[in-house]
Amino acid sequence: MNIKSYLLIACLAVLYSCSSDDADELYLGQDDCKISQGISPNQDGLNDNFDLSCVADRTPITTIEIFDRNGRLIFKKDNYRDEFIGQNDSGSDVVTGTYFYVISFDAQDPEFGISKEGSLYINFEQSN
Numbered sequence: 001m002n003i004k005s006y007l008l009i010a011c012l013a014v015l016y017s018c019s020s021d022d023a024d025e026l027y028l029g030q031d032d033c034k035i036s037q038g039i040s041p042n043q044d045g046l047n048d049n050f051d052l053s054c055v056a057d058r059t060p061i062t063t064i065e066i067f068d069r070n071g072r073l074i075f076k077k078d079n080y081r082d083e084f085i086g087q088n089d090s091g092s093d094v095v096t097g098t099y100f101y102v103i104s105f106d107a108q109d110p111e112f113g114i115s116k117e118g119s120l121y122i123n124f125e126q127s128n
């Protein structure tokens with residue numbers, strides 16, 4: 001089973017277990033698309049990238065921007081899915097710490113609206 005079918009099944013499972021008032025609106029997997037609060041880009045295959053593919057499958061991401069604590073833009077990408085692995089636009093690893101992201105959507109996302117801001121902890125030392 002590829003990841004896409006897995007996500008689809010996961011999204012359907014959420015849909016059918018949900019009995020909210022807006023059941024007539026088809027919000028596929030609305031509660032299943034969590035945005036990670038941290039990544040550990042140590043290439044162990046676990047949480048190595050900032051994976052927004054579940055969200056992007058629902059509402060295309062026009063642009064993502066990631067800033068450091070000083071408000072300096074370190075990473076920017078159009079049509080984002082899951083490409084960020086803790087490297088800045090020059091391809092250098094950033095330092096361990098807290099970063100901030102701004103996601104702009106192509107359309108109104110049912111959960112996040114037209115844009116979403118948050119923080120992301122990038123940890124190069126963690127070995128999980």
Ligand SMILES: [Ca+2]
Pocket residue numbers: 039040041042043044045046047048127128
């Ligand atoms: Ca990792």
